[in-house]
Amino acid sequence: MTFHSRLTALLGSANVLVDHDAQSYLTDWRKLRTGRALAVARPGTTEEVAALVRLCAAEGVPIVPQGGNTGQVAAATPDESATALVVSLERMNRVREIDVANDTITVEAGCILAAVQDAAREAGRLFPLSLGAEGSCQIGGNLSTNAGGIKVLRYGNARELTLGLEVVTAEGAIWNGLAGLRKDNTGYDLRDLYIGAEGTLGIITAATLKLYPLPAAEHTAFLALRTLPDASAVLAAARAALGDALVAFEVMSGPALALVAARFPEQRLPLTDIADDVAWFALVETAGAAEDDERLMATLAEAMEEGRVVDAAVAGSDAQRAAMWRLRESITLAISETGPCIKHDVSLPRSRMDSFVAASDADLAMLYPGARLIVFGHLGDGNLHYNVLGPEGASRADVAAMSPAVQRMVHDRVVAAGGSISAEQGIGWARIDDLRRYKDPVALDLMHRVKAALDPRGIMNPGKVLAPETAPQPVPDPVP
Ligand code: FAD
Ligand code: ZN
Numbered sequence: 001m002t003f004h005s006r007l008t009a010l011l012g013s014a015n016v017l018v019d020h021d022a023q024s025y026l027t028d029w030r031k032l033r034t035g036r037a038l039a040v041a042r043p044g045t046t047e048e049v050a051a052l053v054r055l056c057a058a059e060g061v062p063i064v065p066q067g068g069n070t071g072q073v074a075a076a077t078p079d080e081s082a083t084a085l086v087v088s089l090e091r092m093n094r095v096r097e098i099d100v101a102n103d104t105i106t107v108e109a110g111c112i113l114a115a116v117q118d119a120a121r122e123a124g125r126l127f128p129l130s131l132g133a134e135g136s137c138q139i140g141g142n143l144s145t146n147a148g149g150i151k152v153l154r155y156g157n158a159r160e161l162t163l164g165l166e167v168v169t170a171e172g173a174i175w176n177g178l179a180g181l182r183k184d185n186t187g188y189d190l191r192d193l194y195i196g197a198e199g200t201l202g203i204i205t206a207a208t209l210k211l212y213p214l215p216a217a218e219h220t221a222f223l224a225l226r227t228l229p230d231a232s233a234v235l236a237a238a239r240a241a242l243g244d245a246l247v248a249f250e251v252m253s254g255p256a257l258a259l260v261a262a263r264f265p266e267q268r269l270p271l272t273d274i275a276d277d278v279a280w281f282a283l284v285e286t287a288g289a290a291e292d293d294e295r296l297m298a299t300l301a302e303a304m305e306e307g308r309v310v311d312a313a314v315a316g317s318d319a320q321r322a323a324m325w326r327l328r329e330s331i332t333l334a335i336s337e338t339g340p341c342i343k344h345d346v347s348l349p350r351s352r353m354d355s356f357v358a359a360s361d362a363d364l365a366m367l368y369p370g371a372r373l374i375v376f377g378h379l380g381d382g383n384l385h386y387n388v389l390g391p392e393g394a395s396r397a398d399v400a401a402m403s404p405a406v407q408r409m410v411h412d413r414v415v416a417a418g419g420s421i422s423a424e425q426g427i428g429w430a431r432i433d434d435l436r437r438y439k440d441p442v443a444l445d446l447m448h449r450v451k452a453a454l455d456p457r458g459i460m461n462p463g464k465v466l467a468p469e470t471a472p473q474p475v476p477d478p479v480p
Contacts, residue, residue: 003059007041007085010051015042015091025066025086028074030336030343032430035078037064040086046166046174046205052087053203054172061085062459065199067141068112070133072343075198075428075464076141084462089140092205098123103211104163104180109140109204116209125211128155128247132329140204146196148424150328153380154247154287155212157424159195164208167194170201170455180208193450198426199461201454215287219296220315222270222324223282223303229354230308231282234299235379238284241299245288249380252281256331256376263334267327270313270320278310282379283328331376335387340399341374342388342406346414347423350382356417357384363409364388368402383423386410411438427465436467 001009008016017025017040027034038061043049056063062084066076078084089110096106100123107116113134120127129142131149141147143165148157155161164178167190177191194201225231228251235249260267286292296314303309315321335341348356357375364371370391377384388406390399411421411434421434436444444466451458451466 003055003061004039006055007039007052010055011041011043011048015044016040017042022086025069025088026077028077029070030072030074033074033077035084036080036082037078037084037086038082040066040088042088042091044091046092046168049087049089049092049168049203049205050172050174052085053168053170056085056459057171057457060457060459062462063087063199063203064461065089065140065144065203067110067138067144068133068136069141070137071141071145071428072345072425073422073428073430075145075426075461077429079463087203089138089203089205093138095119096206098125098211099180100125100211102180104208105211106164106178106180106206106208107139108206109138109143111139113137113139113142120211121214123211124214126214127161127209127211129158129161132332139207139209143195143204143207144197144199145426146424148378148381148383150248150250150325150378152378152383152424153249154244159192161210162191162195162207163210165191165194165204166206168203168205170457170460174205175202178206178208193454196426198428198465200451200465201460203460217290217292218285218287218321219293220283220285220321220324221296221300222313222315223284223300223309224271224274224278224311225280225282225309226277228280228357231280231379232350232354233308234282234284234303235350237303238296238299239380241295242286242292245286245292245295246284246380247287248283248285248378250283250328250377251379251384252283252328252331252376253373254279254281255372256334256374257281257327259334259338259374260327260330263337264330267323267330269327270315270324271311275310283324328376331374331385335374335389339389339394340396342399342403344386344388344407344410344414344421345383345423345425346386346410346419346421347381347383348414348417348419350379352417352419353379353382353384356413356419357386360386360410360413363413364406367409368406371402371406378424381423382419407434429464432463432465432467435465 022040025040064078064086066088092108092110098105142158167175372389374387
């Protein structure tokens, strides 16, 4: 029997996609890469995932796990060799259990993030992971990239929201680690190895996630500011005044919002008559008690008196809140519709953020006059999306020619300031050279040894995260 016929016997022909039906799974969201694959497999149960991994292990077929395919580093896209099997988790989308008394929800990996949020809300709870792609990204992808998003400041990233996992190992065994425990010190933390592994160690098939109380009230404000240091000062004041009630503090540069206005003219800024010296905007949100509103207003009033905030609008309805967030969440789409972009997803100690941006802006202005900086991100987490568009009218080739020097300059500065070259999006295929250049060599060596131990045949998402030429050699197939 051929590999294809065995796969079809296992999953049914409707769940083994080839040719035209497979196309949409073969290009990443940013269109950085289009690959080829033997097929796209769509298992419906954990047992089917385990059986198909055993089949691939026996035949030496590489596996590329795929969730919602919204990742930004081409981690879920196969290479051009047409030797790999893409495994889409999309059919595994059941909520298995909500344990309200334990504040946990157990879901399959293919659940869309927004569906998990909705299920939690229906049970009177909050699942706080929240990001622009939440309508199509999947929990398995969120955990495999250790996704961040807009509420990390208060609730942490995907890792901190996860209590347990179910995983199909690279050899096709099922590890049931779905405990809903907040304390469990029984040896090495396997859960945290699989989280953020970008599908290079095994396939996550289900997860038990933490739930929180639904906030009694939420308040959102949109601020106009002159400088990033002003935004940092307002963030510090808001943290001091609001504590845990402060759930989000996002910043957007003027050019980032100008791009949204140009691409989506139906979206309006909540402020009018914006002063000429306003160069930054911030989106601030509290969640908690009704009286947080007064503390937020007092903080903003003080910041305006000090001249740090130029103008502010406070959302008076859910629709106004949603419109403010839509502006923020449209930036990524506006960039992708504008043209090729050199993207950086960096984190720094919050204390070094302002000096990093000032120095990088100055370097870029000198080296590439006319290059357009589209900077935005999660200031509260020390995470900026420091993106560079070519000068107006630049071709794809022009931007590609600039890209290595720009990335090197930005990442050298980030690392010199004690930061990370990937805050929340992962390494995937696009940042593999950066990881090799900047990661501590001892850490890189340990990562290779973990990979060799957990994926001895090297079939799990090869060519992602760790550079292919240093990947472990495949071991011989087992005797049947
Ligand atoms: P995919 O892109 O399908 O896969 C990502 C990686 O996970 C790949 O390595 C894949 O092989 C692996 N994988 C997927 N499912 C599994 C599984 N079940 N088991 C093992 N490996 C698996 N990211 C943030 O962190 N914060 C943001 O604020 C944010 N905003 C975004 C806004 C927009 C508009 C867009 C398009 C993207 C944004 N992202 C953000 C990036 C992206 O949405 C996240 O990385 C998301 O977590 C990816 O989920 P996915 O299901 O699409 O995964
Ligand atoms: Zn982000």
